[in-house]
Amino acid sequence: MTSIALVGNPNSGKSSLFNRLTGLSQKIANYPGVTVEHHSGRLRLSSGDLEVVDLPGTYSLVGRSPDERVTSDFLAGELKGVNAPDAVCAVIDACQPGRGLFLVSQIIDMGIPVVVALNMVDEAREAGQLPDASALSLALGGIPVIPTVAVNGEGIPALSSAIAEVAKTKVSSSVASLWRTLRVADAFGNDPAETARRHAWVRSKLGQAKWRPTGGHRASSDRIDKWLLHPALGFVLFLIIMGGIFQAVFSLAAPLQDGVEMAISALGSACGTWLSPGLARDIVTQAVFPGVGAVVVFLPQIVILFLLLGILEDTGYMTRAAFIVDRPLRMIGLSGRAFIPLMSSFACAVPGIMATRVIEDRRERLITILIAPLMTCSARLPVYTVAIGALMPESAQFGPFGARGLVLLALYVGGALTGSLVAFVLGKTLLKGDRHAPIIEMPTYRWPDPKAVLTRMAHRAASFLRRAGTVIFGVSLLLWALSAFPRADVAPDAPASVTAAAQLHGSIAGRAGRLIEPIVAPLGFDWRIGIGVLASFAAREVFVSTMGVVYAIGEGETEVAEAQLQAAMQAAVHDGTTRPVFDIATLVALLLFYMIAPQCASTLAVIRRESGSWGWAALAFGYLTVLAFAVAWAGRHVALWFVGGN
Amino acid sequence: MDATDEIQSHRDVMKPNSIPLPDAPSGRSWGVVSVLDGPDRGRLWELGVLPGIEIRVVRVAPMGCPMEIEIDGSRFALRRETARTILVATAGPL
Ligand SMILES: Nc1nc2c(ncn2[C@@H]2O[C@H](COP(=O)(O)OP(=O)(O)O)[C@@H](O)[C@H]2O)c(=O)[nH]1
Ligand SMILES: [Mg+2]
Numbered sequence: 001m002t003s004i005a006l007v008g009n010p011n012s013g014k015s016s017l018f019n020r021l022t023g024l025s026q027k028i029a030n031y032p033g034v035t036v037e038h039h040s041g042r043l044r045l046s047s048g049d050l051e052v053v054d055l056p057g058t059y060s061l062v063g064r065s066p067d068e069r070v071t072s073d074f075l076a077g078e079l080k081g082v083n084a085p086d087a088v089c090a091v092i093d094a095c096q097p098g099r100g101l102f103l104v105s106q107i108i109d110m111g112i113p114v115v116v117a118l119n120m121v122d123e124a125r126e127a128g129q130l131p132d133a134s135a136l137s138l139a140l141g142g143i144p145v146i147p148t149v150a151v152n153g154e155g156i157p158a159l160s161s162a163i164a165e166v167a168k169t170k171v172s173s174s175v176a177s178l179w180r181t182l183r184v185a186d187a188f189g190n191d192p193a194e195t196a197r198r199h200a201w202v203r204s205k206l207g208q209a210k211w212r213p214t215g216g217h218r219a220s221s222d223r224i225d226k227w228l229l230h231p232a233l234g235f236v237l238f239l240i241i242m243g244g245i246f247q248a249v250f251s252l253a254a255p256l257q258d259g260v261e262m263a264i265s266a267l268g269s270a271c272g273t274w275l276s277p278g279l280a281r282d283i284v285t286q287a288v289f290p291g292v293g294a295v296v297v298f299l300p301q302i303v304i305l306f307l308l309l310g311i312l313e314d315t316g317y318m319t320r321a322a323f324i325v326d327r328p329l330r331m332i333g334l335s336g337r338a339f340i341p342l343m344s345s346f347a348c349a350v351p352g353i354m355a356t357r358v359i360e361d362r363r364e365r366l367i368t369i370l371i372a373p374l375m376t377c378s379a380r381l382p383v384y385t386v387a388i389g390a391l392m393p394e395s396a397q398f399g400p401f402g403a404r405g406l407v408l409l410a411l412y413v414g415g416a417l418t419g420s421l422v423a424f425v426l427g428k429t430l431l432k433g434d435r436h437a438p439i440i441e442m443p444t445y446r447w448p449d450p451k452a453v454l455t456r457m458a459h460r461a462a463s464f465l466r467r468a469g470t471v472i473f474g475v476s477l478l479l480w481a482l483s484a485f486p487r488a489d490v491a492p493d494a495p496a497s498v499t500a501a502a503q504l505h506g507s508i509a510g511r512a513g514r515l516i517e518p519i520v521a522p523l524g525f526d527w528r529i530g531i532g533v534l535a536s537f538a539a540r541e542v543f544v545s546t547m548g549v550v551y552a553i554g555e556g557e558t559e560v561a562e563a564q565l566q567a568a569m570q571a572a573v574h575d576g577t578t579r580p581v582f583d584i585a586t587l588v589a590l591l592l593f594y595m596i597a598p599q600c601a602s603t604l605a606v607i608r609r610e611s612g613s614w615g616w617a618a619l620a621f622g623y624l625t626v627l628a629f630a631v632a633w634a635g636r637h638v639a640l641w642f643v644g645g646n
Numbered sequence: 647m648d649a650t651d652e653i654q655s656h657r658d659v660m661k662p663n664s665i666p667l668p669d670a671p672s673g674r675s676w677g678v679v680s681v682l683d684g685p686d687r688g689r690l691w692e693l694g695v696l697p698g699i700e701i702r703v704v705r706v707a708p709m710g711c712p713m714e715i716e717i718d719g720s721r722f723a724l725r726r727e728t729a730r731t732i733l734v735a736t737a738g739p740l
Contacts, residue, residue: 060692096720102692192681195691213719225705235708323723327709336712336723436685439693439728442714442721 002167003051003083004043007071007107008091009099010057011443013119016150016452017091018054021160045164053085059099061106065360065438075110087113087166089159094124094131094147095444097213101202104140113169114143115162121147122154123217123444131211139208151449221316221444228320238324241317242343245308249301256300264293287480292473298378298541299461305347305378306460307453313340314448319440326437332420333427335359335437338368342419345375346412349603351460353610360438363431367423369611370620373603374419374596376412382544383536383594384408389566391587407591415595418627475538475601479546482509483531504528504550509535523593523632524586526574533593540599584643589636597628667703667732668713675700676734684731686724694718695732703729 006014022041043050055074056067063069070079077084088107092100097118107114118133137145144162148155206213228237268289275281312318322336329338337359345352352372359365388404396403427435488503504510513531520530528550536543544565551568572581582590598604598621608617664679678699681690694717695701704714704721711726 059689062688062692064689096718098694098718099720102694192691192696195688196696199694199696218719218721222704229705229707229714231706231708319723323707323712323714326712326723326725327707330711437712437725437728439686439689439722439724442723 001049001051002087003040003053003085004163004167005053005055005075005085005088006091007055007075007088007103008057008117008119009059009093009096009103010441012057012091012093012096012100013148013150014057014091015054017089017117017119017148017156017159018052020150020153020156021052021163043160043163045160047164050163050167052089058103060103061110066362067357067360075107075112085112087115087163087169089115089117089163091117091119094118094121095127095129095213095217097131097136097206097211098199098202101205102198104143105198105201108143113166115159115166116140116143116145117155117159118145118147119150122149122152124213127217129211129213131213132209135209136205136211139205217444224445225320228317229323234320234324238321241312242321245305245312246346248308249305252304253300257297260297260300261293264289264296268293282484283477283480286484287476288473292476296465298381299464301378301381302347302464303457303461306344306351307457309340309344309347310453310456311448314446314453316443316445319442322440323442332423333435334364334368334423335361335435336440337438338364341368341372342375345372345377348377348379348464349373349375349600350606351463353603353606356610361436363427363433364435366611366616367426367431369607369616370426370623371419371423373598373600373620373624374415374422376415376595377540377600379540379600380411380594382541384411384591386544386547386565386569387582387587387590387594389563390569390582391584391591411591411595414592418596418631422623422627475535475542476545479509479535479542482512483507483550504531522636523589523629524581524583524636525590526581528572529581529586529590533597533599536599538599538601540594540597543594543599585636585639588639589632592635593628593632595628596624596631598624663736664733665736666730667701667715667734668726668729670703670734670736672703672706675702676736677701679733679735682731682733684728686728687731690728690732693720693722701732701734 006018008014018039018041021043040051040053043052053074055071058068058071060068061072061075063072073079074082075084075088090100090104090107092104104114104116116136118131118136121131124131131147133145133147137143144166146155146159146162148159150156228234230237268285271289272281272285275284309318312321318340322339324336325339326336329335338356340358341352341355343352344355349372352375353369356365356368356372359368388407391407392403394402394404398406483504485507488499488506509531510527512534513527516530516534517525517527520533525533528547531550532543532546535546547569548565551565551572569582570580573579574581604617604621607620608614611617667676670676678695678697678701680697681687681695699717702716704716706713707723712723713726713729714721714723715729
């Protein structure tokens, strides 16, 4: 199939055009560097279908950064497994045509047929600059120039037919080889005279089209930036905005979470009454619903956090946030570019680690990947909620603040500080070397497009659910099987809780828990917690449902009632003694362990994929596990020293 | 970097009336004299930072770095050390 590549500067609207042309929804944001790999879709035309490929934004075809190289390699046909495109649709921001035309001049030199989409003409018009597309086309020697507004679809039919037209012209097969020769000779970009000639060419073309670009909405953006990037206030406003996001996530998500919880438990009980007693019913009510439910409950939080981050991304504020935090992040060896990945990791490390692709510097990217799991993701919250609940009553106060909330805050801060420390150490040891911070474009502020924000949020939510539906579902099943077999022999008239306890004790899971008890004993953990720790290597939130199984909560029901679980945990004693399992020191150790431990199979898998080797995933797993043990052990002893006891 | 480049950069540094961009008083535009060798030289060139072009520091981040600059209606954020490689003319017509 004939293929067309969308090529243009970062943030010129390529992905928006791609979505318009193909009807697909690809990630769009008012943040340079969002498209990091190529995506393809189909443009349906009366003359037949065309393949359209969206590429990372670039300022030239030199390929100065990994994502820019994707674009130039793709055009040269050097990207593994894909053919070079038959034509290019160059996307130019009508408010910044100079930089766009610079790129066009290189595409023309490559000899690929090209059509120009002059995008964002709405903004240019508002800024009092109505570009004359036909004059520009004439200046460019007849290359079609189509004015478009990707966000509302203006000009898309004209662009489609221009693309159809240009796709008919055949590229000479010598182009790719010529291009390769050019690149070997480094003809582009390393010679100021050559670059200056190109800029002069651009100026002359703009002159011939009688066009004096203005840069768009700068005046209103500058008025906003006067406050948001104010030397002193800017940082305060940044903290308020980020604090506000977290506050909103917690307060908005709570009622929704209750709703989700109720719906799942209702569904579970309904299934429970439908199915006749037996293995199938046990699986459904004891494994499927509690396991998946424990994860789905966090969907509201993830959705709300991604919604708010998405809105901020689309307004253009995130680039400003990166600008503001560049200096502070530099102290730990990172740059402003690490901000969005780390911030996203507070929802879930998986999308956070994927977002590190915008970081050009390989070492910085690896450091960011390695510390992303230390940001408190929402999967830790169920564990924290249960453990903090067992640690202190709801009414506990510390000064004017609720003590539970303060402990939670301390865990968030603790994770972030640990991450900073690790980043600093990695930057001085394993991943030391000069960092290179790229030059980043500052876009103008824009109103977010609700449809774009919502589709992006839906994508992220769907990928989270897919994870809940596969990994965690599988793990829940496996875990249930491990704790349900071999079947224990108990008197049929024994009370249900005795049966369940005996079952667990004799099961494979129980044996494994006792096997690792000596390892976790220094943290004050018994074999039951050991099972929870083992099980939650797949995913942290599994700990809570495991404790539910361990303490036989919700026998016959599906809902893992939090209060019930807390009561059971408070009543639990070490086998054969009256010593409580969950004393203060153990709970502190448990919280600290979960603050650090890399208990998430999906995260490790994504680290492997993004770093390109199992080595980094193994390193992440190893260092986080050792650190988690050390910190939990230290925390336990500090707590023991405070409260007394052994 | 080859020898002639090095000589060229030294000559640029020595130019009596050219100073690194961060040292130039802000609040007005300056003419670019040259870009010193560095990891971002090629990028700066292709963004249009070439001799004779007007450049302006728009603002500086809260802790003094990075800086936001304007060239040809576009805005970019770059770190202070990168901005130091941009030499601008302090006086006289270009
Ligand atoms: N006003 C306006 N905004 C646009 C237009 N095209 C894209 N945008 C916005 O510009 C930003 C960047 O768009 P995107 O498609 O992600 O650009 P890409 O980086 O080139 O893929 C987003 O906030 C879009 O909503 C347009 O024609 N007019
Ligand atoms: Mg894009």
